[in-house]
Amino acid sequence: MSDTRRMLAEMADPLFADLGPGASEDCDLSRLEELGLPLLLVSEDEGGFGGDWLDALTVFRLAGYHALGIDLPALIVARVAEGERRHELMAFARTAQIAGxxxxxxxxxxxxxxxxxxxxxxxxxxxxxxxxxxxxxxxxxxxxxxxxxxxxxxxxxxxxxxxxxxxxxxxxxxxxxxxxxxxxxxxxxxxxxxxxxxxxxxxxxxxxxxxxxxxxxxxxxxxxxxxxxxxxxxxxxxxxx
Amino acid sequence: MQTFVTEAVDWPDSAPALREQVCALVVEHGERDPVKRANSWTKADPGFSRKLGEAGLLGMTWPAEYGGHERSQLERYVVIEELLAAGAPVGAHWIADRQSGPLLLRLGNEELKRRWVPAIARGEAFACIGLSEPGSGSDLASVRTSARRDGDGWVISGQKVWTTGAHVSHFMIALVRSEAGSERQQGLSQFVIPMDTPGVTVKPIIDLTGAHEFNEVFFEDVRLPASALLGTEGEGWKQATAELSLERSGPERYLSSMVLFLELVRHAEGKDDPALMEMVGRLAAEAWTLRLMSASVAAKLARGEDPALEATIVKDLGNSYEQAIPQLVQSAIDFDDADAEILRAVCFYLLQVSPSFSLRGGTREIIRGIIARGLGLR
The missing domain is CATH 1.20.140.10 (Butyryl-CoA Dehydrogenase, subunit A, domain 3)
Structure with a gap:
């Protein structure tokens, strides 16, 4: 696992554990935004996190592991894909969440x-x-x-x-x-x-x-x-x- | 909790060329009958094994000094998955190339290594493993076949059973009790026994399909020199169980019914049948997943790790997959259809042999017990 990915995991893991199933976009979205997570797959040039697909796997899997109440994977995918491609990428996201x-x-x-x-x-x-x-x-x-x-x-x-x-x-x-x-x-x-x-x-x-x-x-x-x-x-x- | 951590497998650059080499060899010398291509790693064809030896595809990772070819573990993995996917008759050399050769290289004395390893790499020496006995199946630590000291050498007495390929093998690596009165895992040693030694008798056991793959092997005061002891006296249990990750996670643990899956795809071609599509999709997804899992264990082994739990998981899932394919095909295909003739023949063959898939190399119950231990339940 690369160093940035390990850092990402060490950041997301305790946060998702803390937010847990009871988290809601109204109350808790700002805590995810502070870490730049909804922009995980947006390139750094465009002001995003610049993550790759293995980074996405890490975050999606942890969202599943902690049964995160906010659909963070959907927020992440919506930033980079639409239509049929969005459907496919969400299938990947749910796969990782199921795994977690x-x-x-x-x-x-x-x-x-x-x-x-x-x-x-x-x-x-x-x-x-x-x-x-x-x-x-x-x-x-x-x-x-x-x-x-x-x-x-x-x-x-x-x-x-x-x-x-x-x-x-x-x-x-x-x-x-x-x-x-x-x-x-x-x-x-x-x-x-x-x-x-x-x-x-x-x-x-x-x-x-x-x-x-x-x-x-x-x-x-x-x-x-x-x-x-x-x-x-x-x-x-x-x-x- | 994550029981199976996968990392990207760094497939060798030489993989495509190796695949081509294997395919060409199989087209020329392999088996054409789809029934005989099923479960092909139990099908012994010494001539085919020698062809592989000539092509440098046996003993691939071993040192050149002992007739090996000093290729990487993953290059070997590419070759064996191609052979199995093509249903090549690799049974004669399978055990020798997979585990007896590596075990001899790791623990054997110079005499044993010189005598057997180069011959295995040439595809001329085949091996069997002496583990099970009439009173000792899954409970392997109860073996009673004995080795007693006799001057400088040893005398072996007792019996092994369910010994795959003993009738085509040149030597056996047997786990026997070398300390009289010892209990369980203590006092066991491994010996290399040439099958032509006086006092060794092989009797066939015919399986339910009428095939002869396994045997009873009797030892009546079989005299061996001191050099026949493999590794360290009394360390047999540790030595025999250390190689199990190699044995449990290879592609032979999920590819035994691949030929039936491929015939199912052929049968479905041009039919536009949604039920067939769903079955093919499900089985294809499973094959893709199992290949990733098996290769991931191979990559860890290549790095010198011992992914024992992961290897055991691959075996359990792989065996269930190999067994599910004939069950699913039978449930879905009308075998009275004229165009289902090949499918029917392969399916009925696999239905009959598939019970062995979750028995050989550790029963499903033993395997799941090992997984449970890995989970911290025992």
Whole structure:
């Protein structure tokens, strides 16, 4: 990670944690503006932050991790794109937010099962619970890798294939992630008082926004089929070579 | 919490040329039948392995002194992903090139290295791994096959089972109990056992498709010289488990059913069927993601890190993907259609072999237990 990106993360992380799900544009937008965050992708020449797509990934992911109440990714993207391109870039943003929120929900779940005692031992000591959380960790890892892959592809070009693939993969991760997170939490995870729903309700929302599974899988599948079976693998490797 | 941190993989400049070289070789000497191209890293073709050896595509990262080609880890990764995506019959040399060679180079004495490593790089020596025993499957620390000292040398007695490729291999690297009365992970050592040593007997186990890939291997007072001990006496457990990241995250963990996916795409060409588009899209997205994950682990290994948790995650997701492809294809395609003949044949073959995908190299349950430990649950 570059030094500027690390600084960006160290700046955004505590701020987003402090603002949290309760933040609103009316009350808290100025704190994001003080750091220049809505202008993250606007070039320095035009008075912006001059960030790249990996910087965007960092900020979007942290916005998801802390379930930030302000839709900062939408503010950032609106400054640099419109129409169809805006829709694609927002799909990338939601992918990164899903990745962050899944990691946060996983951390909450692991923390909870290590603490909660039943049958005289921590829930996390039960193999059934361990196996469920391992599946969740795999899905969270896949969503994070997909988001990273899309960010890298955006650094190289238009990234239409990668954004489609990444949003689709992240959407699918929402299913196991939210299911396991709630299951291991038991009833407390179902309350308004406990923080899990701030993550899971957003995850369900983000799965639908800017292209659900059907939307992206149809678009991606159509493109792959049009290129033909013999082009799939050479196309895939040419994207990174 | 972030269990899988990816960084940009710095793909080698030579990648496109290597891909071309592999493709040309596969077109000339590879397998054409799509059924035989499925799960191709278990398909042994010694002739094909020798062709790869001649082309300098085995032992790619090893020192020239031992017949290697001193290429980078990622150059090797490019070659193996191309071979697997093309369904090339790489089973004969797969284990030797992936782990036995590197293990010998890391821990072997000079005699072992000289004897085996250059021959592996030429595609002439193949290896098998002696881990499982009749009473020791997932619980590997319960191995009972023994090595006892006999003068300067050793005598091996016991039995291994589910040994892939023992019948085409020239040597086995076996994990055995070298200290009588020792418990669990203690007192284990690794030995290099030439398969033509008197007292070694290989018996085939035929799998449910009728294929012969794995075996029982019996050791009846098999005498070995002192030089057959690999690494340090008593350190066998640590030595055997240290190589698992290499074994768990390679492209063979997600590409075993790739040929079926490609046949599905071919089947969908010109049909304009939205259901097929959705299935192809979903499976393409997963392949793209898994390739990134697997390559990202390879890049970390190349830097000398041990991304054990990430490697294990790749195996679990990859195996589930390989198993999902035949299930999804069967659920969606009418196999009575005349134009689905190839798809049907590949699919039925993979349905039958795919249970092994989440057994070999650590069962799904063991793998998820390791992930749980990585999460801090055990």
């Amino acid at each position: 929120a899944l990691d946060a929900a996983l951390a909450l779940s692991v923390g909870y099962v290590n603490e909660r005692q039943q049958f005289d031992r921590a829930l996390g000591k039960f193999q059934a619970v361990q196996q469920s959380l391992a599946s969740f960790a795999c899905e969270a890892a896949a969503a994070n890798c997909a988001a990273m892959g899309a960010a890298q592809a955006l650094g190289r070009g238009s990234a239409q294939f990668e954004i489609a693939a990444a949003k689709l993969r992240a959407n699918r991760a929402v299913e196991i992630g939210t299911t396991v997170a709630h299951q291991v939490h038991g009833a407390i995870g179902f309350t308004q008082e406990y923080a899990l729903h701030q993550l899971t309700r957003r995850l369900w929302q983000w799965r639908s926004e800017y292209g659900n599974d059907a939307f992206w899988s149809r678009r991606l599948g159509k493109a792959v089929i049009a290129r033909g079976a013999d082009s799939f693998w050479p196309d895939l490797t040419a994207r990174t070579d």
